[in-house]
Amino acid sequence: MDLMEAAVYAWLLGTLVGFVFFLWIRIANNKLDHHSSMVQVALTISCAYASFLIAEGLLHISGVLSTVAASLVLAHRMWPEVVSRDTMHTIWHMFEFLGNNIIFFLAGALTGEIMLRTPFMDYIHLFSIYMALMVIRTVFILISRPALRLLSTEWQPVPVADALVISFGGLRGAVGLALAIQVSISGAGGEVSQDDADRVLFYVGGVALLTLAVNATLCPSLVRLLGVAQTPxxxxxxxxxxxxxxxxxxxxxxxxxxxxxxxxxxxxxxxxxxxxxxxxxxxxxxxxxxxxxxxxxxxxxxxxxxxxxxxxxxxxxxxxxxxxxxxxxxxxxxxxxxxxxxx
Incomplete structure (x- = not known):
């Protein structure tokens, strides 16, 4: 199974698991029972683990992509059936905070060890990859403006200034790092050498660091320069x-x-x-x-x-x-x- 097939199967599996758990959440929608909110929160947590474990343990495809697909299904469908939105938001914000901290800590610890034995040329490649990603993302957002117009409630075209801010402000974080950590530890199921797996983690971690250090720092200045925050x-x-x-x-x-x-x-x-x-x-x-x-x-x-x-x-x-x-x-x-x- 090649990489593209594995990604497609992971998305299909995650979508299926997400719909199954959405039906369970709908069944647990009893606003007269205060236990229903806890049951629904437990189902969302179980959905994340189930989609990941089924993909990784049984089908040997990407558990991260499967979990992302399942979560997108729930985020799109489940909210009318949720008994307590405040409870759901509070618990998942806590999980988000803990998960981001754990992933970034692991990525920093593993990447720090890899950096000590990374040749100087890989640092040049890292900056080249970062610049290429910025250019590719900007071009992709600009040519996608007609499609982005469909997301507007008033069908208004996305201004070029807004598209540039979207391109520059898109930070690369937890999902990419989780995939890179998984590749570094497992070597993509033995299909990638350990040196190449470490190089993947180095590049992904380096790009995440650069976007957080450069893009996040300069984005407010870019917003003011382009006048995006000005009231018409x-x-x-x-x-x-x-x-x-x-x-x-x-x-x-x-x-x-x-x-x-x-x-x-x-x-x-x-x-x-x-x-x-x-x-x-x-x-x-x-x-x-x-x-x-x-x-x-x-x-x-x-x-x-x-x-x-x-x-x-x-x-x-x-x-x-x-x-x-x-x-x-x-x-x-x-x-x-x-x-x-x-x-």
Whole structure:
């Protein structure tokens, strides 16, 4: 069995195992039983081990690829059936943290030993491989922009600047290192010499180190240079108009005390993050504005003020959420809104 066949079989096996465990998770979807959440978490953990052990122990194909395929199936299908999302997220975030630390520790320990006996020419090859990967990934992302457009809810084309950030910001981590460690230890089932297996781990570990040290460090500067984090001018102007209208409505509500200060703080937040010109951050953009209602709701409820104050604050927050939702409509609607209100 060649490498390509083994990879295809691993993906097929992982997909099958993922669907089987998805059906079990659906069966365990009993929201009236608090044990159901623990059963579902145990099933997801069992899915990871089952896909790996069946692939490696029985079929002698890649267990890592099989586990990745099974996890993708669960991630796509299982969430409507999960009893407690918080429990699932908390436990798997812990496993993710522990797994990443273990893999990087093993990779560092094994690669450190290999580095002591690696010839200088392999270091030259490592930098060449790193540069080639950056170029290949950039070209692949750029030519895939029509396909990436299908992933957008509004079918908007991916800007070239965004594609460059995606290419440069893609870090190589745990999955590649896990495969390289497995090849280094087992020698790909005896088909690869130990020297070649160690060289694979050296290259993969070196590329992971370079992406973490170079790409992760320079990515914020690249984002600022390309202006990816800038809020579009049309959205800035619309949010400024919204801010003006909300301030005009503020005098109509009988708010006082802490409720009044909370509303003022919300308006100042809109002005700071959405009316600050081209320097406004996309990380705190219209989506966050739509979430202001929930934050303001919690603030007002914590004040224990009269219902009139709470209702007034929630009305303003509802208006903010509605306006932010309208701003997420198609660009032609944004332009029409500007022609009506900003001309």
């Amino acid at each position: 001018e049309v959205k800035v102007r619309l949010m400024c108009l919204l801010h003006k209208q909300l301030r005009g409505q503020l005098s109509k509500f009988p708010c006082s005390g802490e409720a009044l200060r909370a509303i003022e703080g919300m308006l100042l937040d809109v002005q700071e993050h959405h009316c600050g010109g081209q320097r406004a951050s996309a990380a705190i953009s219209l989506h966050d504005a739509g979430l202001q209602r929930h934050r303001v709701s919690r603030m007002f409820k914590s004040f224990h003020k009269p219902a009139a104050d709470i209702s007034a604050g929630l009305d303003l927050a509802e208006a903010l959420e509605l306006a932010a939702e309208r701003l997420r409509q198609a660009p032609e609607r944004q332009q029409a809104f500007m022609r009506r209100h900003l001309s």
